[in-house]
Amino acid sequence: MMAVQDSKNRPLWGALILVVAIAPLFSGNQYLLSIAVMTLLYAYLALSWNVLGGIAGQLSLGHSAYFGIGAYASTWFFIHMGISPWIGMWIGAALAVVAAVIVGMSSLHLRGAYYALATLASAMVLKTLVENADDLLGGPRGMEVTLLRNAPWQFQYTSKEFYYVIALVFVALAVFINWRILRSRYGYYLAAVRNEQDAALALGVPTTRYKLYAAMISAAMTAIGGTFYAQFVLFVSPDKVFGANLGVVIAVVCIIGGRGTLWGPVLGALLLLPSEELARSFSGGMLGADMMLYGLLLMLVIWYEPRGLVTILQRWFGRSDRQRLTKQGATQ
């Protein structure tokens, strides 16, 4: 339930991860860096989703709602009130927590597909609301973040290295949060809820409340990712940040990597985002090529190993099968 690496290999793995993580910084290639930033952003989002969708096993397809709230909140407070997005992202996180409580209270008692549909619906409702808020939020056109060029205290900079380092720190923090949850009583309780909710109830786990906490943590983390995105592309619109597509992609990245595992969400992003970029460049801009790729990879991975890439890699590297199955593969 805890570590992903064997202890004897740990320094080796740590070094490898570190080298791979900082390598893009030395390439100086801005195109490569922007792909790397998006990969890290999705790794971060998948890690955020993992708390609710993976560890707690609640298949949310509506995380675009929280992402959009984060992106819009920090942007709105920045352009209308001059509040730095570094502070605005916490406002976004707080609003996302409120949204998660509202959505959660009305949907967390639902199980399986009904819950997934309810979350999807909540994201669509929010998108429609934003699209119709022309005066307040710019309606379907969205909002542009005021360009300041090199202003690190306002969360923007002309070089991609700036964003890359921030994204890396975000991913590291998200891994840490997941790790802390997984090795705590709370993590075991969430795993129990995912595996067999009634049995968890009978053993004294307040299942609905704990799922709600997971939803709140997950939503806050996702909203902060939304702020990052807004600052990276300096533009938000309902389509880009509230789209149903996004909510599904976040879930797919995590599921392909390995739901409920520590490194699965990161692996999922490492596989999917670069492949998506390749698909886009080789398909000559054909619309939907990336989504077709997602579908194909999802089918392949789920067919070969429903517990995701983490398990496939563990098997390739000869790790015993019984190890750390706990955190993988929701049963519902």
Place this chain on the structure above:
Amino acid sequence: MTTNTLLEFKGVGKSFGGLRAIDNVSFTVNEGEIVGLIGPNGAGKTTLFSMASGFLEPTDGQIIFQGTRIDGLNPPRICRAGLVRTFQIVKPFGEMTVIENAMVGAFLHHARPEDAREVAAGVLRQVGLGGREEQVAKTLTLSGRKRLEVAKALATHPKLLLLDEVMAGLTTVEVSEMLELIHSLRASGVSILVIEHNMKAVMNLSNKIVVIQYGKKIAEGAPAEVANDPQVISAYLGGEHAA
């Protein structure tokens, strides 16, 4: 005889729509007792369990545990009060290991994973699952899963354990092992209310038998008395499913 009442059903009834599943059932479980709850299939035994453990709310009557009304409380609160149930259709946390399953129970009173693991390991040895700690729960045999069901509940340190057909489907040898386990649990101070279809087992095990038919209590008493009660005999032999 001066005994302390641990659990009391007081005129408990439960209706599902127009169906009267439980009608005016009263009985007690005293501290240190093993009480057997028997009756033909569909008599309402599991419904009584579900009400005592908070999964269902009685339509009438009261359920009192250690002097406090618990009917209508939610399962986690009842579990914290010291009453825990197992499920007739076992519900292991399938993808988790055996010890992690037991740890979920142990976490009720031990917040640190290291402590919970220690308690869980002890409970697993007690139920005869020592050595299987790292096995994934869903790969256990039926007998193993029944033991695990007991272990999870035991790890919460209950005062009263409700066992729902933990012997169904076990071989004769496994049944006698389970009987030994239940006796040892009582010796360690846990009182037990047990639903069981295996007549020989339940007669051998219980201080007292309560017989339910069509949602009503038709007999209560020492095993020998109940076994000779004409109403009980007709309930079991007269047209209903034999046990």
